[in-house]
Amino acid sequence: MxxxxxxxxxxxxxxxxxxxxxxxxxxxxxxxxxxxxxxxxxxxxxxxxxxxxxxxxxxxxxxxxxxxxxxxxxxxxxxxxxxxxxxxxxxxxxxxxxxxxxxxxxxxxxxxxRVFRGGEERLVDREGFEIAKRAARFDLRDMPMPDWGTEVESWFSPHTLREIALVLDLIEAVKREDLRRVLRVVLSSVVIRLSKQASDSVTVVDRDWKPWPPRATYRLFSEKCKETAQSLGLLAQDMRDRGVKxxxxxxxxxxxxxxxxxxxxxxxxxxxxxxxxxxxxxxxxxxxxxxxxxxxxxxxxxxxxxxxxxxxxxxxxxxxxxxxxxxxxxxxxxxxxxxxxxxxxxxxxxxxxxxxxxxxxxxxxxxxxxxxxxxxxxxxxxxxxxxxxxxxxxxxxxxxxx
Ligand SMILES: C[S@@+](CC[C@H](N)C(=O)[O-])C[C@H]1O[C@@H](n2cnc3c(N)ncnc32)[C@H](O)[C@@H]1O
Known part of the structure; x- marks a missing residue:
C-alpha cells in the first residue's frame, strides 16, 4: 500500500x-x-x-x-x-x-x-550566510541549553534545538540592531518547520514528523535570509520606482x-x-x-x-x-x-x-x-x-x- x-x-x-x-x-x-x-x-x-x-x-x-x-x-x-x-x-x-x-x-x-536604502538589505543575506557558516563549524556539544530551551525541548530533536539556540546566539552578536531584529524574524519564520508542530495553526505533533538531519537549521536559515533580502530588495526598488517616500x-x-x-x-x-x-x-x-x-x-x-x-x-x-x-x-x-x-x-x-x-x-x-x-x-x-x-x-x- x-x-x-x-x-x-x-x-x-x-x-x-x-x-x-x-x-x-x-x-x-x-x-x-x-x-x-x-x-x-x-x-x-x-x-x-x-x-x-x-x-x-x-x-x-x-x-x-x-x-x-x-x-x-x-x-x-x-x-x-x-x-x-x-x-x-x-x-x-x-x-x-x-x-x-x-x-x-x-x-x-x-x-x-523595512525599506532599506542603498542596497543595505543585502546585509541580511550576508549576515545569514556568515552565521550559517560559523554555526556549522561549531561543536554542538559545547553549546549549553538555554533556559528557554527546556520549556520547548519536547517540540524539537535535541540537535535541532541546540542549532536554533546557536543561531540565535550568533544573531545576538550582529552589530546592527535593525539587522538583528530582521534576522530574529527570519529564524522565527523557519522555526515551526524545524519543530514537530503540525503547522502554524495546528499546535499538535505532526504524526508524520521526522527529525531533520544535522545542520538543516543553518541551511534553512541562510536560504530564508537570502529570500528575505531579495523580498526586501524588491520592496525598496518598488518604492524607488514609484517615487514613494x-x-x-x-x-x-x-x-x-x-x-x-x-x-x-x-x-x-x-x-x-x-x-x-x-x-x-x-x-x-x-x-x-x-x-x-x-x-x-x-x-x-x-x-x-x-x-x-x-x-x-x-x-x-x-x-x-x-x-x-x-x-x-x-x-x-x-x-x-x-x-x-x-x-x-x-x-x-x-x-x-x-x-x-x-x-x-x-x-x-x-x-x-x-x-x-x-x-x-x-x-x-x-x-x-x-x-x-x-x-x-x-x-x-x-x-x-x-
Ligand atoms: C486575524 S489576525 C490579523 C492578521 C493580519 N491582518 C495579517 O494580515 O497578518 C488577528 C490579530 O488580532 C490580535 N489580537 C487578539 N486580541 C487582541 C487584542 N485584545 N488587542 C489587539 N490585538 C489582538 C491577534 O494577536 C492577531 O494577531
Missing amino acids: PPPPRRQKRSLLNTGGEVALWGDPALAAKLAECLAVDPELRLPFTHGFHTYPARMHPHTAERAIALFGGKSGAVLDLFVGSGTVALEAVRAGRPFTGVDIGAVALEIAWART PVEPEFWLEDARVVKLPKGAFAIGVSSPPYPGTYDYVFHHFLRYPLFGEDPGFARANEIGARREFKKGGDALKKYESDMTQCVKNALDALAPGAPLLLLIGDGRFGTRDVPAADLVRDIANRLGARVPAGASQQRTEWSFGARAGKKAEHFILVTRG
Missing part, C-alpha cells in the same frame, strides 16, 4: 471563490473588488515572508486603502498581526499605526515593513479594547479582527516567543475570541461581542468624520452553533449607533492538516459612524 500523503505545513491565507454583495450596490462592488484575489499569485514583496494564521491577502489591503482611503491620511489597524495592512500603508506612502497584543506579531510586522510605521503593543488613540486622526481603518473562536494566537506562536526573549503572558491574558475560551463554552460568545464592541468603538472614535472602517472577518463556531460574523458586526454597529452601509461575503474553504475541512464565509464589511 502506498504511504499516506505527507501533511503539509500550510500557511493560512485568505483566498477564494464567489462573492455575494449586500447593502449599497456601488460600495459593495468596491468591497468585492478588494476580495477578488488570485490565489495562484506569488505574494509580492515581503508579504510571503512569514506565515501567519488568517493573514489578510495583500491585494485586499492594497485596494482597501486605494479605493476607500482617500488620497492621503493615516491608516489604522487595531489587529495588526503580521502587518499586511502596515506594509500596504507604507507602500502607499501613508502614516500607519498598528496595535496588537502579540510581541511576536509586531516584530514580524516591523521586519516586513516611506513613512516609518508605528507599532503599539496594546490591547485594542482599551488602547488610547488620538481622536479623529485616521483617514481609514482596515483590520481583520480575531475570528470568533477560530484561532489561538498565543498557542500558534508559543515556540516563537522565546526567540524574541518575550513572555506571552500579556497576549494570553488579553487575546479576544480565542478558540480555547470558546471551547469552555459559558459566556465566551457574549464576551467576544462586548470585546469587539469596545474595539470597534475605539476604531470609530479614532477615525476622521465620515472615514471608513473596513473589517475582514470570518464566521466562527461556538459549541454546535455557527457564529455568522456579518450579523455580529451589524449588531455591534447597531449597539454603537454606527452604520453598516455595505458588505461583501465570500465562501472560503477551510483547511485542516492539508485536507478540506468545511466551508465558512468571510466578510469584508464597511462600518461608518452614524
Whole structure:
C-alpha cells in the first residue's frame, strides 16, 4: 500500500471563490473588488515572508486603502498581526499605526515593513550566510541549553534545538540592531518547520514528523535570509520606482479594547479582527516567543475570541461581542468624520452553533449607533492538516459612524 500523503505545513491565507454583495450596490462592488484575489499569485514583496494564521491577502489591503482611503491620511489597524495592512500603508506612502497584543506579531510586522536604502538589505543575506557558516563549524556539544530551551525541548530533536539556540546566539552578536531584529524574524519564520508542530495553526505533533538531519537549521536559515533580502530588495526598488517616500510605521503593543488613540486622526481603518473562536494566537506562536526573549503572558491574558475560551463554552460568545464592541468603538472614535472602517472577518463556531460574523458586526454597529452601509461575503474553504475541512464565509464589511 502506498504511504499516506505527507501533511503539509500550510500557511493560512485568505483566498477564494464567489462573492455575494449586500447593502449599497456601488460600495459593495468596491468591497468585492478588494476580495477578488488570485490565489495562484506569488505574494509580492515581503508579504510571503512569514506565515501567519488568517493573514489578510495583500491585494485586499492594497485596494482597501486605494479605493476607500482617500488620497492621503493615516491608516489604522487595531489587529495588526503580521502587518499586511502596515506594509500596504507604507507602500502607499501613508502614516500607519498598528496595535496588537502579540510581541511576536509586531516584530514580524516591523521586519516586513523595512525599506532599506542603498542596497543595505543585502546585509541580511550576508549576515545569514556568515552565521550559517560559523554555526556549522561549531561543536554542538559545547553549546549549553538555554533556559528557554527546556520549556520547548519536547517540540524539537535535541540537535535541532541546540542549532536554533546557536543561531540565535550568533544573531545576538550582529552589530546592527535593525539587522538583528530582521534576522530574529527570519529564524522565527523557519522555526515551526524545524519543530514537530503540525503547522502554524495546528499546535499538535505532526504524526508524520521526522527529525531533520544535522545542520538543516543553518541551511534553512541562510536560504530564508537570502529570500528575505531579495523580498526586501524588491520592496525598496518598488518604492524607488514609484517615487514613494516611506513613512516609518508605528507599532503599539496594546490591547485594542482599551488602547488610547488620538481622536479623529485616521483617514481609514482596515483590520481583520480575531475570528470568533477560530484561532489561538498565543498557542500558534508559543515556540516563537522565546526567540524574541518575550513572555506571552500579556497576549494570553488579553487575546479576544480565542478558540480555547470558546471551547469552555459559558459566556465566551457574549464576551467576544462586548470585546469587539469596545474595539470597534475605539476604531470609530479614532477615525476622521465620515472615514471608513473596513473589517475582514470570518464566521466562527461556538459549541454546535455557527457564529455568522456579518450579523455580529451589524449588531455591534447597531449597539454603537454606527452604520453598516455595505458588505461583501465570500465562501472560503477551510483547511485542516492539508485536507478540506468545511466551508465558512468571510466578510469584508464597511462600518461608518452614524
Ligand atoms: C486575524 S489576525 C490579523 C492578521 C493580519 N491582518 C495579517 O494580515 O497578518 C488577528 C490579530 O488580532 C490580535 N489580537 C487578539 N486580541 C487582541 C487584542 N485584545 N488587542 C489587539 N490585538 C489582538 C491577534 O494577536 C492577531 O494577531
